[in-house]
Amino acid sequence: MKKIMICGVPNSNNLGDRVIIESMNYIYEQYLNKYEIVNFDIVSGKIYNGNLDVKIKLNSNGFRKKMIPNILRRMKVYSNYKKNEKLNLELENIISKQDCVVIGGGHLLIDNYLHFPLAINQIVQLAKEYQIPVIIAFVGAKGKWSQRAKKLLVDSLDYAKCISVRDSASKDFLVSINSKYKEKTQVISDPALFVKDFVGISDKNKMNIGIGIMDPNEIARHAKIKWSRDEAAGWWKKIITDLEKKDLRVNIFTNGAPTDNAFVEYYIKPHFEKNNNVKIMEYPKNYKELIQNIERQDAVIAQRLHACLPSISFENKTFGVIWDEKVEGVFNELGMSEYLIDFRIAPNSLIKKIESSLANGTRLEKEIINKINLKKVEMKEYLYNYT
Incomplete structure (x- = not known):
């Protein structure tokens, strides 16, 4: 061999x-x-x-x-x-x-x-x-x-x-x-x-929306866009609060990077600790735990490309936050430009866009699934x- x-x-x-x-x-x-x-x-x-x-x-x-x-x-x-x-x-x-x-x-x-x-x-x-x-x-x-x-x-x-x-x-x-x-x-x-091919899919009840968060300071390492931690925390808190009010279970996760974990721990978690509809998922210790966290969701909103792609592999609607060319580039190659969201746009209009999409179900459109398989x-x- x-x-x-x-x-x-x-x-x-x-x-x-x-x-x-x-x-x-x-x-x-x-x-x-x-x-x-x-x-x-x-x-x-x-x-x-x-x-x-x-x-x-x-x-x-x-x-x-x-x-x-x-x-x-x-x-x-x-x-x-x-x-x-x-x-x-x-x-x-x-x-x-x-x-x-x-x-x-x-x-x-x-x-x-x-x-x-x-x-x-x-x-x-x-x-x-x-x-x-x-x-x-x-x-x-x-x-x-x-x-x-x-x-x-x-x-x-x-x-x-x-x-x-x-x-x-x-x-x-x-x-x-x-x-x-x-x-x-x-x-x-x-x-x-x-990812879906070697993991499989589990059964779910109430609609789960996964929020994959990254420390905004990482943006400065890869792009010219500036987004302070306070600004990012305010934006995410508004997104999460609006989703939670629509009777959706919101699950916040990271890809395990220490700085992402810390941003969630210090800037996001204190605001939602007593909210039963918002869960801070355990920070993953290995790639299997990361995939499990993503697989449990019906739809995902995330920044890191490899928080988005496993969700796309599961054929779930996945909204990628634009912060680097790679996220935008890969989404465009998959025919998913409509699923890109810009953090410089007010959360209210983004929530309407996400809500409108989810009203038609959480599974990606057939044309996109065909493109993924190709x-x-x-x-x-x-x-x-x-x-």
Whole structure:
């Protein structure tokens, strides 16, 4: 049996990243079951299968942190990465035994102070040394890239046998880097659309509306939009209160990132602790708990892409809060632009839009479900044809 390494960032505190890897594993195990799979986290190494400790800690947005020049951040990351001999030896030992390496999915083609560019390039260079093909699958791509990151990622993209991204904006960005990626890159979708396939669906009684909340300070790391914690808390409290008044059970959840947990704990939870129609779901300790929290809902309103996609996989109406190109891009690829909502619009008008949609049921329209199934076929065919 051939061996394949599927790598991303499954050990991330954002459990949506683990959902991606498990979805990739499912595609190979269910439809391409001629491979022995090993998973690897490009930042931390071997995949961790235990429960994560629930952490409640807001990310800092202090003045001192903002004053650190990006070049110093990159130098620190580079130094730490090169010193991590254990990770490098572990990686070489695994790659040398593989027949193929798959990098994806997730928002990997970005310059997060060289974290991902260095890690991806290291994997690709080792694969090249051992003459092992590399597939880049279902990733997101976004700039700006520093000159160092650009060299690392372009070298990696050039060696890759094929590239697929999850939305048109990602392909457009890669083509802006070099026009040669226009032919090499396919726009498909995100593997989290397979979540329903390997989880199944449970029975429900009263209509449950899931509210997937993210710390708004995360927006500043990825977009130019500004939304303070106080502003975000006020917006969410209005949305939740209006939904609860319509006799809906509102369940608030996170993807497990410590800063998301803390934002809910300190800014949202105190307002609803005594409200029987609003529940703060337990912060997930592993990807299965995250999926369970989402599967229990009839409809979802969420910010993080991998709070939205499992819900879409369950064919439930899912409203994505626009805060980054990736959310908007993936929704557009699925024909779900009508399900995008903008936090800069007053909650009253958004509630009317959501209420009007739910009045026709909580299941996605047939045309969208057909598009989802088509994207899943395209993902299976991509991996089958290029692995």
